[in-house]
Structures are given as C-alpha cells and as structure tokens.
Amino acid sequence: MATLLTATDIAALSRLIDELLALPAADRADWLAALAPTDQHLALALQSMLAEHEGSRAPALGTELPALGDILDASTPKPGDRVGPYRLLRQIGQGGMGSVWLAERADGALTREVALKLPRLAWDAGLAARMARERDIGALLEHPNITRLYDAGVDAQGRPFLALEYIAGQPIDAWCAAQSLDVPARLRLFMQVVHGIAYAHGRLVIHRDLKPANVLVSADGQAHVLDFGIARRLHDSEPAGPAQTLQGQHTQTHEQHRALTPRYASPEQISGETLTVQSDVYSLGVLLYELLTGTSPITAKRASPGALEDAILRGQAPLASSRAPVRATARALRGDLDAILAQAMQREPARRYPTADALAQDIERHLQGLPVQARPDSWRYRLGKLLRRHWLGFGMVALGLTSVLALAG
Incomplete structure (x- = not known):
C-alpha cells in the first residue's frame, strides 16, 4: 500500500x-x-x-x-488554465517544488501581467491562513529593489498560488557574467540588493532564502529581490516545534523554517536556532562571494545529504582573493573585500555586521577609498588609504620637493 x-x-x-x-x-x-x-x-x-x-x-x-x-496536486498546469482569478499564459520557470507562469487576470479586474508561482505541494490545513500572511508581508514591502507581491491565496481546487510582479530579467550571477562586469560594477549592483533587504529589515521582515535565482536584473540594470515566499516577520509569535524561534518568538511551523536553500543558508538556519536580520547578512555575504569569485565559499567534501550542512556549521570559507579566477580580480579583492566578506560570513551571528545597512556602508566606504570597519584600524592602514585616494596630489607635492632639493643641491 x-x-x-x-x-x-x-x-x-x-x-x-x-x-x-x-x-x-x-x-x-x-x-x-x-x-x-x-x-x-x-x-x-x-x-x-x-x-x-x-x-x-x-x-x-x-x-x-x-x-x-491531498498534499500533492497531481494535475499539471497548462496554458489557458484558470488558477483563482488568473489565466495561465506560458511557463517561465520550473523547479523541483513548483513552477512559475506568466499569467493575466481572467476576471477583468486588472490588465497587468503577473508572474504566478504555483507550488506543487499544498502544505497543510492552515494553508489559507499562511497565504493571507504572505499578502500581509507583501503589503509592507514597496521598494524599487523588491519585487511586489500582488496576491496570494488558494483556488477552488485547493491549489496555492502567489501572484508576483513580473520582471523580465536574468539572475544576478548570469547578468554579471553576460555584461562582463568588473569588481566595482558588481559591488554597485549588489548594493541595490542590500538596500532592498535593509528596507525589508526595517519593516521587521527577513527574507531567509537569498540566492542568485531570487535576484533578477532587468535590462536597465535594476536589481529586483523576489520570492519572499518563506519570509517571516520578526515579531511573529505562532506556536511551533522546539528550537523554531525568531527573535525569541516561535515561527509558524518547523516545515516552513526548514524551507531554505542550504548552500546559501546561515549556520543558525541549518541548526534551527534563533533567526535575526544577521541571518540574511550571512546569505548576502555568500551571494557577494559567488558574484566576485564565481565559486561557493563553502563546499562539501562528499556528495551526500547533510554533508554541505556539516561544512556550513564547521567549515571556514577561504579568503575570496584566493579563489579569484584571474590575478586582477584577486588584487581587487585582497584586503578590504576579503575582510568585508569574512565579517559578513562569520559563523557566530554576533560577529557579523549587525545589519544589512552596516554591510552596505562598509562596501560604500571601500568604493570611495575610505577605511572599512571590517579591518583593524592602524595609522599605516589609514595613511595607505589616504595616499591611494589622493595619489595625484601627493605625487605633485613629491615631485615639487624633489625639484626643490635638486636645485638646492
């Protein structure tokens, strides 16, 4: 049976x-x-x-x-199908746990097209309440770097759906490769992502599943963070199983807490500990590391379930500069960016940047040639930064002094 x-x-x-x-x-x-x-x-x-x-x-x-x-809907969606108030136009994405369709309203209420996400699995009897919470979270997030969640619900057949702003774009890693972006350009693009996440954190929402596939870049170079589908508000206080807490409060269920992508998950997500905004800071660090080096910071020693999770819990990411594909990139990463990434991906949340804003500020300081907070302060470090920022002026002064000394001699 x-x-x-x-x-x-x-x-x-x-x-x-x-x-x-x-x-x-x-x-x-x-x-x-x-x-x-x-x-x-x-x-x-x-x-x-x-x-x-x-x-x-x-x-x-x-x-x-x-x-x-009842947990798995065996029907396969096809163009023309109705899901709630939406008509499916064409499939634009598919993964192991569901599909994404370009869709339009079929009831004439609105004419805009949406990206309709159709999870394969209907989670439990509380699905309708969960979808209502998704709508509540979506209503909080109006930012140019966050994809809007327009609607969420369950249709007459019990199928869950999420209606999202449709973005015609590429995943951020594919965009960077296609555009052959250098390190400063990748940092500036990544800053858009950080600003969007910092905005969500300011509204007490953490994303919990940051990865390249969840950041699309449109043709105009605008980054859009999407899929807040497993996001959680920091003050949620619903009963759950043991160790499923968020800022000291229980999350909805163990199942939703574990809805994550291990490769980008923070150690506390893997081990089921308390989640704060610093969990997203860790994932942002992993995302940036991959954008700058083309490799994952943590790799498993063997291909087996749990091996990657063990590596995340116990491993240490090598310096990004040591994983750079070319020497020029390694030089650009050595020093400040190595330190910034290392602080963002510390295993202990308290040792990371306290907020996404703090991470953004350090990256901005690096781009401006200023000392970054992630590196130990010293007069040599500050002097080196000053000389690099004003090398032309110092060069002219040195040339003038050399000329004066030559004439005096």
Whole structure:
C-alpha cells in the first residue's frame, strides 16, 4: 500500500530536492544512495521529482511511489488554465517544488501581467491562513529593489498560488557574467540588493532564502529581490516545534523554517536556532562571494545529504582573493573585500555586521577609498588609504620637493 506523506515529509522534500538539484548531474545518484535512514522513505519521491525536472522518465517502471494524497496536486498546469482569478499564459520557470507562469487576470479586474508561482505541494490545513500572511508581508514591502507581491491565496481546487510582479530579467550571477562586469560594477549592483533587504529589515521582515535565482536584473540594470515566499516577520509569535524561534518568538511551523536553500543558508538556519536580520547578512555575504569569485565559499567534501550542512556549521570559507579566477580580480579583492566578506560570513551571528545597512556602508566606504570597519584600524592602514585616494596630489607635492632639493643641491 502506498504511504501518505506527512507535512514534515513535504518540508524535508523541499530541502532535499534543492540540495539534489544543486549537485552536478554525475553526483546525484551517489547522493540519493547515501540518503540518511530517516529520509530513505523519500528516495522514490525525490527520484520522481528529479526525473520531472530533467524531463526524463520516472525511475523503476511499475514501482509504487508514496501517495501524496491531498498534499500533492497531481494535475499539471497548462496554458489557458484558470488558477483563482488568473489565466495561465506560458511557463517561465520550473523547479523541483513548483513552477512559475506568466499569467493575466481572467476576471477583468486588472490588465497587468503577473508572474504566478504555483507550488506543487499544498502544505497543510492552515494553508489559507499562511497565504493571507504572505499578502500581509507583501503589503509592507514597496521598494524599487523588491519585487511586489500582488496576491496570494488558494483556488477552488485547493491549489496555492502567489501572484508576483513580473520582471523580465536574468539572475544576478548570469547578468554579471553576460555584461562582463568588473569588481566595482558588481559591488554597485549588489548594493541595490542590500538596500532592498535593509528596507525589508526595517519593516521587521527577513527574507531567509537569498540566492542568485531570487535576484533578477532587468535590462536597465535594476536589481529586483523576489520570492519572499518563506519570509517571516520578526515579531511573529505562532506556536511551533522546539528550537523554531525568531527573535525569541516561535515561527509558524518547523516545515516552513526548514524551507531554505542550504548552500546559501546561515549556520543558525541549518541548526534551527534563533533567526535575526544577521541571518540574511550571512546569505548576502555568500551571494557577494559567488558574484566576485564565481565559486561557493563553502563546499562539501562528499556528495551526500547533510554533508554541505556539516561544512556550513564547521567549515571556514577561504579568503575570496584566493579563489579569484584571474590575478586582477584577486588584487581587487585582497584586503578590504576579503575582510568585508569574512565579517559578513562569520559563523557566530554576533560577529557579523549587525545589519544589512552596516554591510552596505562598509562596501560604500571601500568604493570611495575610505577605511572599512571590517579591518583593524592602524595609522599605516589609514595613511595607505589616504595616499591611494589622493595619489595625484601627493605625487605633485613629491615631485615639487624633489625639484626643490635638486636645485638646492
């Protein structure tokens, strides 16, 4: 008999499929074979989801997959379908846990197009209340670097949906590569992201899933942070399982707390500890590290579930300058940017920048040639900064003194 997956299983699937899809294709079979005993019952579901993502046949013909029952909507969306008040136009994205469609209002209320996110999994009986909370969070966030959440709900068939501002753009890492941006240009683009996150923090909202795929850059070079779908308000106080707290208050559920992308998650997210704005600061550090070096700061020693999480909890990221692809980039990263990234990605939240604004200010100081807070203060460091900022003036003075001394001699 098929086994019904619980809400906790669904949360585990969300986390595991993200880990699986982040691996090179050649490593995925070994990863699945090394599933922890507590996750073995999810192996076939993961294989099925992977097969769908890759557009191939599901494994083991005739094998009975776990029944998702009411939790998994077996219907596949197609153009022309109605989801709530929206009509699907074309699919614009797909992942292991859902799809994103360009859609329009079908009831004539508005004419704008939206990006309609359709999670594959209906989480639990409290889904309608959760979607109402998503609308509440979306109403708080009106910023040029944050994608607007217009609507969230559950349609007549029980399918959840999120209606987002449609941005025609590229993920920030792809944009940087396509534009061949140098280090200062990447920093200025990244600053847009930090300003958007700092704005959200000022309204007591943390994102919790910052990664390149959740930052789109439009053709005019504007960065847009999207997918606040697992965001949480800092003063939420709903009952939850043990260790699921946020600023000393309980988050909604264990399942939503674990809805994260491990590669970009902070150590406290991985271990289920208290989350503050400094969790997003850590993820911003990981994102910037990748934008500047093209590599992830923390890598697992083996391709298995939990290996990356262990590395995040115990590992130490090498200096970004040591991972730079070319010497010119390494020179640009050495010193200030190495220090800024190291402080943003400290394992202990108290040792990171206290806010996203503080991170932005240090990056701005670096761009202006001023001393940064992440580096130890000394007269030599400050003098070096002063000389680099005013090298022309100091050069003219030195040339004048040399001329005077030559004439005097």
